[in-house]
Amino acid sequence: EFKEAFSLxxxxxxxxxxxxELGTVMxxxxxxxxxxxxxxxxxxVDAD
Numbered sequence: 757e758f759k760e761a762f763s764l765x766x767x768x769x770x771x772x773x774x775x776x777e778l779g780t781v782m783x784x785x786x787x788x789x790x791x792x793x794x795x796x797x798x799x800x801v802d803a804d
Contacts, residue, residue: 773798 765773765781775794782789789797 762773763769765777767777767780775791775798778794778798779789779791782794
């Protein structure tokens with residue numbers, strides 16, 4: 757399940773989720789996060 761969810765965010769399949777990819781998904785869900793908010797979201801969950 758986690759791999760499937762991750763692949764929805766990782767549009768180019770490189771194993772990483774960029775702020776652009778996350779922003780695209782968030783906007784498709786009706787949200788409008790700023791670049792700073794996207795960076796913070798990724799920073800909070802990024803293990804490396």
